[in-house]
Amino acid sequence: xxxxxxxxxxxxxxxxxxxxxxxxxxxxxxxxxxxxxxxxxxxxxxxxxxxxxxxxxxxxxxxxxxxxxxxxxxxxxxxxx
Numbered sequence: 001x002x003x004x005x006x007x008x009x010x011x012x013x014x015x016x017x018x019x020x021x022x023x024x025x026x027x028x029x030x031x032x033x034x035x036x037x038x039x040x041x042x043x044x045x046x047x048x049x050x051x052x053x054x055x056x057x058x059x060x061x062x063x064x065x066x067x068x069x070x071x072x073x074x075x076x077x078x079x080x081x
């Protein structure tokens with residue numbers, strides 16, 4: 001138990017976990033990793049033009065969008081919050 005506490009303290013000091021608080025960057029990464037374009041994103045979310053609107057930050061992600069994205073990419077919805 002002592003060893004795990006020391007390892008955790010070392011990792012927190014020397015290798016902190018970087019938090020990504022930008023859902024658009026996360027979404028862009030997932031789109032690129034899955035060879036999807038903005039039209040594909042819009043189609044997934046229900047409107048072909050919606051992909052461009054969201055990626056240009058003219059509209060935020062709704063709860064429904066987040067649910068669809070997390071299910072499609074098999075990731076936690078927290079990535080988009």
